[in-house]
Amino acid sequence: MAFGWIDEQAAARRRAGLVRTLRPRPADSPLLDLASNDYLGLARHPEIIEGAAEAARRWGGGATGSRLVTGTTELHGELERELADFCGFEAALVFSSGYAANLAAVTALAPHGSLVVSDAGNHASLIDGCRLARGTTQVVAHADPDAVRKALSTAKSPAITVSDTVFSVDGDAAPLAELAAACREYGAGLVVDDAHGLGVLGDGGRGAPHAAGLAGAPDVVVTVTLSKSLGSQGGAVLGPAHVIDHLVNAARTFIFDTGLAPAATGAALAALRLLRREPERAARAREVARALHTRLTASGHEAVRPDAAVVSVRAPSPDQAVRWAADCRSAGLAVGCFRPPSVPDGVSRLRLTARADLTEGQIDRAVGIIGDTRP
Ligand code: PMP
Secondary structure (H helix, E strand, C coil), X not given: CCCXXXXXXXXXXXXXXXXXXXXXXXXXXXXXXXXXXXXXXXXXXXXXXXXXXXXXXXXXXXXXXXXXXXXXXXXXXXXHHHHHHHHCCCEEEEECCHHHHHHHHHHHHCXXXXXXXXXXXXXXXXXXXXXXXXXXXXXXXXXXXXXXXXXXXXXXCCEEEEEECECCCCCCECCHHHHHHHHXXXXXXXXEECCCCCCCCCHHHCCHHHHCCCCCCCCEEEEEECCCCCCCCCEEEEECHHHHHHHHHHCHHHHCCEXXXXXXXXXXXXXXXXXXXXXXXXXXXXXXXXXXXXXXXXXXXXXXXXXXXXXXXXXXXXXXXXXXXHHHHHCCEEEEEECCCCCCCCCCEEEEECCCCCCHHHHHHXXXXXXXXXX
């Protein structure tokens, strides 16, 4: 029977306790939120909401077409110029999601005959970019510049190395300066996904590449999402102007996708302007992450030292991770829960996100609930 195999898979998933379900988030949720990626607490900021509303009133509910046809408004151009300027790159290109931005950057920069060196801990969207690219992918050990060097030494030209700047599950940072140095030795490009770095790392939230001294480098391309610290939706690629022009002409997720909705564009622009005015939000998000980590480890939890705003707490098993997250929720705390297949077997986790707007009292409450519900 058509699709019968799906039921077998579903039964296996149920037996393994790995079924995923969707739960609507109430607009006025009473839960303390350490699950979202709203690192700077901007998603519901009045200026961001007004940025979205004003853009929708002026330009309508949707972009109406692809960027090359009717989907580019002046807001898209403003956002691209201001993002590039803020992060220190020559040019930027806005996409309908960070996922689409990653697919674009990797596929357009890895033509037939090229090599893509990819960190083993990379986000699914970079992995899918590698799968779609015409070049050959070599996966290397996590955060290991020597492994990158070794892979590049076998490479034909052109070659790129792709890596998250902050890894989304454990919250650890990539050794960006060393990766850039390894790439330069072999004339390779470096493509990094700063989804979890923008707004959190670097001077005033200018991102991990800026912090690593790579802003504006001719051989570095950065992808970002507008959906985490900027509290909106969408993505962008930043880099040298000729690379951005190439994406406009060659990246399929740019050319064949409807442009980012005006409301999301307006919200991201408002968030970026607010971040320029209130740069202390970035440092506060990092401070909250360190406070969560310090208090969790002091109370006996095994937590990865956070390099940005993600704090990962080890759970004994996938089942216990799910139950732990559910118990936290019953006690009033929303946390993320990572288990296979999102992470490898044996490393299930609670994923907590620090927010710049969390108070000391809320941090204490969160740590208390996590301790009280520990499996
Ligand atoms: N890269 C990383 C590292 C991410 O965590 C995410 C979001 N989960 C994305 C890319 C995708 O971004 P978006 O949600 O904007 O598609």
